[in-house]
Amino acid sequence: MNGPKTNAIYTAEHIHKTFGHGANQVVAAKDVSFELIEGQTTTIVGESGSGKSTMARMVLGLMPVTSGKLTFQGKDVTHLKGRDRTQYWRDVQAVFQDPFSSFNQFFTVGTLLNRSMSLVGRKVGQQRMEESLGYVGMDTSVLDRHPHEMSGGQRQRVMIARALMMRPKLLIADEATSMLDASLRVNVLNVLTDLRDQLGMTILFITHDIGQACYLADRVLVMEHGIMVEQGPTEQVIFNPQHEYTQRLLADVPKLHEAVELHDLREDLATVENA
Amino acid sequence: MGTLVDARNIRGVYYSGGKDVVAVNDVSVNIQEGEVLGLAGESGSGKTTLGSIIALIARPPLHVERGSLEIDGKVQELGGDAKVPRTWRGAVVSMLPQGAMNSVSPTKRIRHLVYDVMKSHDSKVSKDEAFDRARERLTTLGLPARVLDAYPHQLSGGMKQRTVTIISTLLNPRLLVADEPTSALDVTSQKILIEMLLEMLEKKIISGVIFVTHDLPVLRTVATKIAVMYQGRIVEMGPTTTLVDDPQHPYTQALMSSVLAPEPKYTNIRIEGMSSFDRSLFDAPAVIHK
Numbered sequence: 001m002n003g004p005k006t007n008a009i010y011t012a013e014h015i016h017k018t019f020g021h022g023a024n025q026v027v028a029a030k031d032v033s034f035e036l037i038e039g040q041t042t043t044i045v046g047e048s049g050s051g052k053s054t055m056a057r058m059v060l061g062l063m064p065v066t067s068g069k070l071t072f073q074g075k076d077v078t079h080l081k082g083r084d085r086t087q088y089w090r091d092v093q094a095v096f097q098d099p100f101s102s103f104n105q106f107f108t109v110g111t112l113l114n115r116s117m118s119l120v121g122r123k124v125g126q127q128r129m130e131e132s133l134g135y136v137g138m139d140t141s142v143l144d145r146h147p148h149e150m151s152g153g154q155r156q157r158v159m160i161a162r163a164l165m166m167r168p169k170l171l172i173a174d175e176a177t178s179m180l181d182a183s184l185r186v187n188v189l190n191v192l193t194d195l196r197d198q199l200g201m202t203i204l205f206i207t208h209d210i211g212q213a214c215y216l217a218d219r220v221l222v223m224e225h226g227i228m229v230e231q232g233p234t235e236q237v238i239f240n241p242q243h244e245y246t247q248r249l250l251a252d253v254p255k256l257h258e259a260v261e262l263h264d265l266r267e268d269l270a271t272v273e274n275a
Numbered sequence: 276m277g278t279l280v281d282a283r284n285i286r287g288v289y290y291s292g293g294k295d296v297v298a299v300n301d302v303s304v305n306i307q308e309g310e311v312l313g314l315a316g317e318s319g320s321g322k323t324t325l326g327s328i329i330a331l332i333a334r335p336p337l338h339v340e341r342g343s344l345e346i347d348g349k350v351q352e353l354g355g356d357a358k359v360p361r362t363w364r365g366a367v368v369s370m371l372p373q374g375a376m377n378s379v380s381p382t383k384r385i386r387h388l389v390y391d392v393m394k395s396h397d398s399k400v401s402k403d404e405a406f407d408r409a410r411e412r413l414t415t416l417g418l419p420a421r422v423l424d425a426y427p428h429q430l431s432g433g434m435k436q437r438t439v440t441i442i443s444t445l446l447n448p449r450l451l452v453a454d455e456p457t458s459a460l461d462v463t464s465q466k467i468l469i470e471m472l473l474e475m476l477e478k479k480i481i482s483g484v485i486f487v488t489h490d491l492p493v494l495r496t497v498a499t500k501i502a503v504m505y506q507g508r509i510v511e512m513g514p515t516t517t518l519v520d521d522p523q524h525p526y527t528q529a530l531m532s533s534v535l536a537p538e539p540k541y542t543n544i545r546i547e548g549m550s551s552f553d554r555s556l557f558d559a560p561a562v563i564h565k
Binding site for chain 1: 491493495519534535548549
């Protein structure tokens with residue numbers, strides 16, 4: 001938690017997003033509003049198809065909103081184009097799910113980071129590169145490595161280092177740890193927590209895994225079918241959920257030290273089909 | 276309740292251009308009738324390889340160098356040039372591979388796959404017989420019979436996974452090897468699939484399950500006992516509650532402590548993960564609980 005000073009660095013107001021037209025129209029976001037508070041980690045949780053990744057893409061400016069308003073540091077960033085958008089991406093960076101495919105396999109880590117260096121200038125670049133690798137617990141010895149010479153966890157940390165080259169104010173991680181083994185996953189989550197604590201970075205973490213949200217987040221937002229059904233501090237949302245959907249989601253999450261209550265197969269099938 | 280499957284001293288090696296990789300190194304497991312054995316471990320630990328050797332579908336570059344499999348008292352040698360009777364595959368042991376639900380042909384109706392599976396084991400089976408069998412099985416397990424006429428894209432992820440699971444057990448195999456069957460599903464569908472597997476055991480459609488996954492909380496719910504694999508060997512095996520609540524091997528301990536579950540004790544703490552390979556974990560002796 002970040003003390004009493006809670007200013008929003010990013011706000012989304014009444015965001016709507018639809019895909020397709022007519023009978024095939026899919027609503028991916030329906031009147032979604034939320035704030036990201038500076039220096040905090042906010043997590044969006046939801047099942048597949050809930051619209052959480054679409055939300056992340058709209059925040060990142062990779063996808064236009066249908067209606068609504070996005071504000072970053074007091075500036076309207078809903079419809080950025082060209083230069084303004086490039087400028088925006090200096091402050092807002094992202095790490096994606098798959099560290100295996102977001103890496104050009106013919107590039108070494110050095111080549112990859114050098115490309116970001118050209119954006120910040122070579123002078124500060126060299127220093128930034130070392131710092132960024134330091135933040136993710138690596139050193140310059142990885143610069144000569146190719147992606148196939150690293151584990152998934154290492155690759156994902158390099159991707160975070162790449163995002164850090166820009167020294168962003170807001171880091172968006174879309175299922176960034178979902179493909180990693182449990183033991184490596186914790187390391188990457190710890191890197192994110194360190195960034196929040198040491199650099200005061202604001203982090204938006206998208207996941208389907210409530211366990212990770214619980215470990216990492218200061219605030220949790222829950223989405224279901226494009227609707228933000230519940231949001232609030234982690235303790236409140238996860239240990240005292242108010243919305244029916246959050247309650248069901250939490251009841252079904254397998255836990256390590258207690259068995260999930262199993263019911264009659266047919267009853268559960270009926271609940272799913274009615275939903 | 277007797278022993279259903281007894282797999283002994285299995286050694287599986289990938290031959291790859293002079294550099295052999297031993298993926299399963301002298302592993303023995305047994306499953307009692309009605310049990311679910313959870314095979315846990317991280318990427319590269321050999322859990323899928325072991326699963327596919329027991330399911331008798333090892334093929335080059337994977338070679339089984341040693342090992343035997345005993346099911347219902349019948350012993351089958353696996354090593355070297357041993358010939359596995361093809362009637363065993365699918366009818367005695369059946370494999371549900373990882374991502375099976377995404378491997379269903381998108382241009383064919385589900386019933387096409389049903390007929391294909393049945394026909395490959397009994398060339399004289401008629402379409403009606405095959406469909407009747409599948410229809411009955413679907414309704415027994417609470418799924419609508421209309422699934423048979425659907426194309427894969429018309430089914431949700433959870434429904435597709437339930438359907439391929441049912442199809443993989445159409446021939447009433449004694450043992451089902453399910454590789455990461457719940458990993459691509461959301462939590463509610465995971466729970467329903469687990470309920471369905473347990474009901475299949477109860478109804479004696481299958482008699483035992485090997486459940487391969489990296490997801491320990493899922494195993495906590497489904498497995499009777501758990502075997503933890505690391506670097507091709509089983510480092511600890513025992514009843515589920517023993518392994519979860521009182522793990523003895525340092526690797527199992529590290530694995531259990533890196534699980535993040537939404538329980539109050541996981542907020543505001545810092546858990547240290549592992550580096551990718553730790554010699555001391557490899558050298559520690561295996562722990563087999565009774």
